[in-house]
Amino acid sequence: MTSTIEHSTVSAPALGGGIYRRLNFGTALIAGVVFAVIAWWIAHSLLDSDGRGFSDQVMVITAVGWVVGFELGIGAFTSIGKWFTGRDQTHADEMYLAGKDAGQARYWRFTTDHKVVGVQYIVVTMILLGAGGLLAMGIRTNLLSPGNHFVNQQIYNSFLSVHGMLMILALIVAVAGPWANFVVPIMVGARDMAFPRLNALSLWTLVAAIPLLLGSLAVGGNDMGWVTQAPISNQSGVGFDLFAMAIITFTVSTTVAGVNTICTVLTMRTKGMTLERLPIFVWASSIAAALGLYAFPFFLVVMSLNISDRMNGTSFFIASEGGTGWLQENLFWLMGHPEVYVILLPAVGALLEITTVFARKPLFSYRTSIAGMAGLAGLSVLVWAHHMFTTGWAPALGGPFMVTTEMISIPTGIIFLVLLGTLWRGNIWMRLPMYWVFGFISNFIVGGITGIYLSDIPVDNQMHGTMFVVAHFHYVFVGSVLFGAIGALCFWYPKVTGRFLDERMGKISFWLVFIGTNVTFLAMFVSGLRGMPRRYSSYSSIFEHTNAVSTIGAYVIMAGMLVLLGAVISSWNKGEPSGPNPWGSKTLEWLVPTPVPLENFEVLPVITEDPYTYGEARTNS
Amino acid sequence: MTVTHNEHAESGHHEAPEVVDGRQRLGIWLFIGGDMISLGALLFTYLYLRGVNSGGHWMSIVGMPSKGITSAGPDTFTPTTLVEQPMASGLNWLIVLVVVVSAALMWLGEKRLRASVNGRGAFRGYAAAATVTAVVGIVLQVMQVRNVPQYWIQSNDSALFAYTSYGSVVLAFGISAIIHFVLLVLLGAGLYVRAGRNVLSYEKWYQARLVRFFWVWIAVSTIVTAIVVTLLNTVH
């Protein structure tokens, strides 16, 4: 199109009276608390007046008040209101929202620039990991020795539930949040995400969910584990209501984010950026986003039905009234297994990206790796009942679900081969990001293979509900996904800050986290093999030594993560300057200046070849 | 990656409306896709609970009818096994009719808007009618939700309101429908205002189609739900 430049002469007018331009995180907190208090007061006065217990209703309404107030206070509804009244945003409004010339303040606002959102996601991820990590320390300290009562059993159970869910949320956003936002639009040659305001909405909706999750601990906690198993979840205290409302809020955030990622990749690519030329991380993020769109509605529904059972008198999961806990388990795992790959895929994509750059080789079998990821996503929706082998639900389906679960090791193996093939005979540059790749390879072998054991029904009958399962999925989530997330952070950190992440501190952190992970979870495998049940706050003295080892290992992981946090903070302003492309990478995000300008590209690039031409003679330029 | 500069790249970063529309169309279909999964999860819930008929309680409950009892609960509790009948399907199909008419009005309005430069006034009429019809849908749906039979049951010495599992899912369908109809009303009213302010017009009609997609999907989801709830309701 031929465009006009009329907007460039518009001076910034007030955005609807000025108040909209004074909204930030502080006003959001204030509005959230005020609305929560008002909602609580109204609900309490109306419902509790006749002495009957409506505590669940009051808690849910209070949570809704918090979320609505917070979103109003951050300005998430401003543009919706403007749409509704037919006063669309001007270009000046859009530039204001994008954070033009706003300096540091834009990080505390409803800012639409995808790079700001990416940085905000880095911080949110660190907060989630930090809170979940502290709870993990509490759990491990309690398990240091048999009969140790660091916390009482009710609190211990709540720690388990909230640790689990905080970490699941943290890992869902750990790679997709920061990097599908910060780098994917640049990678595909776009000026921003497809829907910048929805991008900011997804971030701030996630932020709104966190106090609900942590708040559930403050109002008595919840003791049903992160899987919110009914009927325990129906009998849990009001802490469950906040827990479930946090998840419902979170599903809104991820759905919005997933739609945005897919639309960005499918409709915002620059000229010549064909699907075959997309960097593998873009594919990984898009497939994960699509899988999330499938999975998270189940999360929304299962939590809504659970709340409904608690406050509306419905009986979805209450066996005495016609419901069944199996329904809850089915709905939960219809979400729960695909979600594992929503978590894993972006991390794997980032690690593949790192590997091509530091092995100075094209990605080994690009198409195969895409097929592997698509295969993972496709199969992952057909395996959910492997979480229910021992529940007695549909024994006849055990065989088919065992087969699909074992089949999923094929695409997983393919992706693993792609990673090894890319390393094979590469000229490997051992910088910090590569450490995490090798750590991933080692850990993911353990996490993956033990998953195949557990998919086998006779073995699962023995292992289900033991610490063996906990060790397995921690090898996947900590040993693999967290390693991918940290690798991605080390890799793209220079693009965000213009500085290297401190290499020495980074390597110290790597060795602490790597050794700590293996110490903690190898010992946990042994606890599990000896029959130690999961989720118990105390145990027989025969598990004493392995638990002491696991606890020490967990402290080592924490120490490593603190060193990493120190490196992230200290290098942000004082790290060694990196220049725009310190790794000699060929994907687009490294070819723009650092710091990346607003709207990324002065002129949109035209792409003429694939992104992994390392070591090949240039045929054109 | 080799890069050349795009000679004809836009200077002001403004995109053609069709380009923006294409992106928004994909976006709305993805959201509808997510909504379809949610509906699928509720349909799964309905068919699953009916299929297992846990404890024979798909349409029966041990308790007292709630009619005539205040919110404080009954004075004396004499629970018996109560067998429920499927809800009358007339109101359900009336809601379907109302929502289908509402979607058709929106679609006709969009057609008029796109047909001629003078179609804006007609569009406003259709949008207003579609919105009002959706409000009627909300009213009827609230009536439907209130019709779902409630019972008193005894639990730990106290009396609680409860639904059978059949009633539970019908209630969930109803609440979900109300939430969706409220969205329709907001979108319809928004289009009405926007057409009045000329930001929705013969040249800029795209948002009318985006809203229509959603409207038609809601009509379809209402039909699917009604078919399942009215045809497959007795014990399997």
Ligand SMILES: [Cu+2]
């Ligand atoms: Cu699984």
